[in-house]
Amino acid sequence: MIVFELVCPKHHRFEGWFASADDFGHQKGGGLLACPTCGNTAIEKLPSAKIRKLEPVEPSPAPAKKAGPPAAPVQAAQMSPAKLNELIDYVLAHTENVGSKFAEEARRIHYEEAPRRDIRGTATREQTEQLVDEGIPVMPLPIPPRDDWH
Template sequence: MIRYDLVCSAEHAFDSWFRDSAAYDKAVAAGLVACPVCGSTRVEKALMAPAVAGIDRPAREAPPEARQPVAAADPRREAMIAVLREMKKHVLANADPVGDKFAEEALKIHFGEAEPRSIYGEATAEEARRLIEEGVEFAPLPVLPEEGN
């Protein structure tokens, strides 16, 4: 596991854990890493200092520009998150989970080889591109703030 210091396009600093650097690259490319403050999925790695074991140093406090106060909850943001939460809840309750066979099943439904129905699951970026090329309409489920990064 690796922990990255991240920063969003609005310059909010946060961190997140990933299996490895490839997992980070994949998650960011798929828009799955979101700022916990503003919800932006435009994130990148922040400059990090490596942790060096065996050296006794006093704990350093983050510089003032890195310490950002948590803004008061924006009612519009909270309303949007509530709508996304309800949408996701509805999809999970009313669609069939197909796991990593999402692209395969979506294509079968699209071409009339399977009964039309709502499904959800996982797709790689390559599979998503193929679905788009074939004209299959789909949308990613939102990653909600309580699900963490």
């Protein structure tokens, strides 16, 4: 199995799971891929981070299940307001806010110059594109100020 981050011409991003890179090519060439948001079939693969094979680790007991974000990827626009609030609350509770230093800190973590942890902050579109080009996984998630919530 291989997972690719995909994008349509309207900049809707989503994941695609394929048996192999060739399988992705066959599905794309056959017009079998479509954006789940708008249905566009002009799908492109985005650059992704390299996966490093790690040493095997002894299995540990499964931690108690806790509330978290939805298990399957869902577009924020498709979520009910209650679920979107739940997702935002989870992100706020389980990430460190690094503010405007997001791009810098994401690079430091990626290049193992800082401890690995989940962070959030602000970045320009250009900074976000540079991070993606470097293979650093980022997920834009606009979190409005609480007064703007409905």
